[in-house]
Amino acid sequence: MGNTVVSIDNLVKRYGENVAVDHFSLNIEEGEILGLLGPNGSGKTTTINCLLSLLTFDKGDIKIWGKEMSPDAYDIKSQIGVVMQNVAVIDTLNVYENVDFFCGLYIKDKATRKQYVEEALEFTGLTEFKKQKPKKLSGGLLRRLNIACGIAHKPKLVIFDEPTVAVDPQSRNAILEGIKKMNKAGATIIYTSHYMEEVEELCSRVVIMDHGKNIANGTTNELKSSLISREKIRIGLPDKSPKILDGLKEINHVYKVKEDGDDVVIKCDGGEHNLVHVLSYLTDNNVPFGRVTTELPTLNDVFLEITGKELRD
Incomplete structure (x- = not known):
């Protein structure tokens, strides 16, 4: 810890009158x-695309490892791995060929690339499936192939966008354990998910965005401590007379x-x-x-x- 990998300062991205990212700032160590x-x-997603220089933005600065990020910053991009929610593999290539193709975008030495591909397949549990085409894989295996393609070149910064959507519990567990191993090996991870239990299990820090703003930032314990309700007690209570409820x-x-x-539900603010x-009582x-x-x-x-309980489109 201590070295800043990602620095986003006062980022603004507009689509016409719509402000998608509104003066958003974030440092990742x-x-x-x-x-x-x-x-x-x-x-x-807009923030991530700006971070990767896939989108231009209206205002702000983005630096990775202290260097300005730009579309042609290939030295920086070669150290970044991206695993997006939508599986992006080539149907005409088998598992090994897919991983080799994506790894080859960054690793030109054939011997090194071969070693990296085999390690990525082993890491994601795909070695025995390396000759199969993507269409023959289950949803969980396809997700793991997507991950292998994104991390085979051994990036130092890896972005995971909803990597466990629509996978079985066994595949989900394998993916989460793999992410932990990557992190222990030195990779810095950005992880997006709607599965809060995964975030609690994995993440050392959480940032919550809404309406393009950074509205909460801290460890899971720090964020929980910010709630008024620290404990909720539910009791089956036949007698709900005002006297008893007032006493509680x-x-x-x-x-x-x-x-x-x-x-009766009793909410406590600490203690x-x-x-x-x-x-x-x-x-x-x-x-x-x-x-x-x-x-x-x-x-x-x-x-x-x-963020509120109303449904979002």
Whole structure:
């Protein structure tokens, strides 16, 4: 850590009157796995395309390893791997030939390229499928081929855009473990996903975008700590009289009590042993209760709190 790999400063990208990226700034340090999150239309993909110089932008600066990024910055681009959501392989080539083709865009020495291709196939678990054409592969294997094509040249910065969409649990686990191995080997990772549990598992830091802006930035624990609700207790409570509900509201750190069908949901804004205090109150007042569950906040809770719960196109 400590060396800045990516520096985006005050980035603005407009499409006519629409501002897709609105004065967005972000630094990514060497060795990070950064989760870049946002609802549909938040500006994530536009930002990544600007980062890769696939799009021009209206304002701002983008540097990678301290150098200005540009369409002809081939020395920088050769150190970047990109695994996009839409699988991009060549149907007429088999698995080995696909990986060899994409690796060959950066690695010209044949002996080195052969070694890198074989290592990429082994890394993604595709060695036994190397003679098969993409159309013969399952969805999970096709995703892994997409990854092998993107990382065979051993890039130092790798961008993963929704790499586990529509894959089975076994393939998802293999992909996530592979990303961890890449990171341990020294690669800096940018990871976008709508699967919050993956982001919690992988990412050392999370940035949430919305309406083209950087609206939240921190570790998952830091972001969870920003929520008012730190714990949610659900109790089956037959007696929901105002006296009992008002008594629950008086418990230290309880800030909201609401009825939900046969249950009562109690939200706490911090503190320790909240469940013990709630159960002690019910027991001391001879209030019968049923099933009890308690939940700590998740990254999904943070995401919905910050970006809203309405559906996006």
